[in-house]
Amino acid sequence: MSYQAHFKVWRGDAGGGALGDYEVTVNEGEVVLDVIHRLQATTAPDLAVRWNCKAGKCGSCSAEINGRPRLMCMTRMSVFDPAETVTVTPMRAFPVVRDLVTDVSYNYAKAREVAAFAPPPGLEPGEYRMRQQDVDRVQEFRKCIECFLCQDTCHVVRDHEENKGAFAGPRFLMRVAELDMHPLDAAAEAGVDRKAAARADHGLGYCNITKCCTEVCPEQIKITDNALIPLKERVADRAYDPLVWLGSRIRRRGAGHGA
Template identity: 85%
Template structure:
């Protein structure tokens, strides 16, 4: 029995001026992923089809798209998850402006990344003298598995459905970055007057997140963005603002460091 078959594909074609879905029938072979089929489509029927990709190994995050309405990496979505009689629809990331076909302008994310102040090393420690418990290493290390595919940004309804929120909301990927730095036991941002919990709330829109966990569901690296980053960050932001003991402790520490 042949393992090859003809699959029905609908692929969005267009640019900033608009576009529409086009129908194709493309050969599929055993073990292939959606990106293989897109490449075959380029080679045989649509040589001008624009698609962004690089590693084809699920590590560069370049080939993000929406497949049957779900944000996915094309290189990590096996054709075997679809029925042979099923039409596979591929569209560009909906949360970001289309450049052409399946390529979107994700510069919004790089702009947000630049707004996050970087790690602040302790003044009294030299390089090579940093010491951390393994437990403290493990917590932020999970977040460093991020491959910048921006699927979490795309599926977050605060970004996806409300363009007006973008100036005030960093999105789950970059709130996770704030959480990673805030959890880091050697981050000395507070000594410089930078309160990461306050900036998460006031400058990066932490309050917009209503923890639906849609970002976690689409993460190809399996990062528990909501449970391990966003919820803990929200808890610490609330403690800082409303818990009188935490507030008093912060004032005492600030006065002691100033002295």
């Protein structure tokens, strides 16, 4: 069954723009990206939109649909009433390039600031051994498709441009958490203190665990509960728990004495 839908799509560039009104055919089983493609093929051939796989795995077609950060390829038209106006706008947290395409280079800059996995010394890759529960624990975070919807919805980034220099955002704090809990990561031996970096370099303290990042994740990763909150707890233990502080001092003294 087909029907005519009313779409409002943001058109413009870095200099400004406005919502354009469109009447477009919607067919049964379609997603928002199908409709955007139909607009390109009919009334708006110059409409700029970023997409690739159309299967919810590349993260390219991120946008805001009726104000909510979503993947256009995973948002079915059946969730909207046929009489409802569907408004599609670019991700608000990032600068507009043109129409629905935004400049997400901020995220790649933050990715480069996270120290890479440090292989355990004395072991070749084929010799790594982990318990299955540790594999399962970090594998959840590896499901991330880097759609940056969590970055877009995080109010620390979205509403405060001035925070971007000091705050990595939930996607990359999740990466720090993943590496910090990885049993084979030898960052400490390589001189990298991931907990200290999370606090001082990646702005963990800016996060106030509202769970908005978890709510928009298309992979259903429990970003807040399984990554950010445990990382905050470990960082707080390191910084403020007197027993943890004393234990670290004793270990350092013992290591130095043994040398």
